[in-house]
Amino acid sequence: MSSTDRPRLAVRSPADLIAAVPYLLGFHPAESVVVVALRGRQIVFAARADLPEPTADPAGPAQHLAGVVHRQRADAATVVGYGPAAQVTPTVDAVRAALTEAGLALLDALRVTDGRWWSYLCTEAGCCPPEGRPYDPGASQVTASAVFAGQVALPDRAALAAQVSPVQGPARLAMRRATDDAERRLVGLVERAPGSDLLGGRSLRAAGVAAVRDALRRQRRGERLDDAEVAWLTLLLTHLPVRDHAWERTDGRERDIALWTDVLRRAEPELIAAPASLLTFAAWRAGQGALAAVALERALAVHPDYSLALLLDDLLRRGVPPSELDGWPAVGLPGVVRRKRSRRAGR
Known part of the structure; x- marks a missing residue:
């Protein structure tokens, strides 16, 4: 979990948000669910949790994440799941429900894997095709701004532990x-x-x-x-x-x-x-x-x-x-x- 009291990054699209998440956390997440919390138009917090095992109930981690985000006095949030649909979707659904129950507005719910992203809330094929939308974080202005500001996103959490x-x-x-x-x-x-x-x-x-x-x-x-x-x-x-x-x-x-x-x-x-x-x-x-x-x-x-x-x-x-x-x-x-x-x- 991480505060975001760092140089500001201009996030204008889902692709921008996906590019920003590693810099909010300090590393590139994998097999994870991330909640990015906002107060007004400013990102104030990012919380991450491992995806639960396929046989585990995702409600527990979802309630925990929602409670943590709510304590940041946030009023809106976006959920991003990293991994295959079968593992990500139940967890994202549970987090969405918990955030709504906590009184936060849900701005978007995304899944990211293999260089593509999907929105669970957008159903327009022209905007969010079934095969997902490709993205290149290296080409994002958000990534360039973060690097210029001296922010670092390590390859994974293991690199941070090292x-x-x-x-x-x-x-x-x-x-x-x-x-x-x-x-x-x-x-x-x-x-x-x-x-x-x-x-x-x-x-x-x-x-x-x-x-x-x-x-x-x-x-x-x-x-x-x-x-x-x-x-x-x-x-x-x-x-x-x-x-x-x-x-x-x-x-x-x-x-x-x-x-x-x-x-x-x-x-x-x-x-x-x-x-x-x-x-x-x-x-x-x-x-x-x-x-x-x-x-x-x-x-x-x-x-x-x-x-x-x-x-x-x-x-x-x-x-x-x-x-x-x-x-x-x-x-x-x-x-x-x-x-x-x-x-x-x-x-």
């Missing part, structure tokens, strides 16, 4: 050695903590705040963290006060996305929960829902009970708009009450 995949080979061996060194450094930090510092909590937080500050500063300068710095940071992020400190300083800026992507890819598997969640949050805040989803999948695959990942999973599944966090972190997350410190407590 952008957050763990490094391998010599880079992985180097990170394992760096993490071993960082673990010894961490033990020493806790052992040197004064007796009044229970379990070294204050020392860990101070070291974590410094590591996060240095990482963000290096990223602003365009500098990449070395293996030792990444290993030290990922270990300290397992301390929740440090993770929350980093979270409060993470937004939808490109540098935040770049930093946490790099840290996630290089972190050891047992240490990915925090950087994966921070990347998920940054991507979601930036309106890059597909990137947020693949980062979250990495976190939950290894750490299915990680609380921040579960919270973000709920936000993405419910389609909560990133705009609800304008003013973060003062406003808190939707559904999470942030208690303000009293002035007396502050003193």
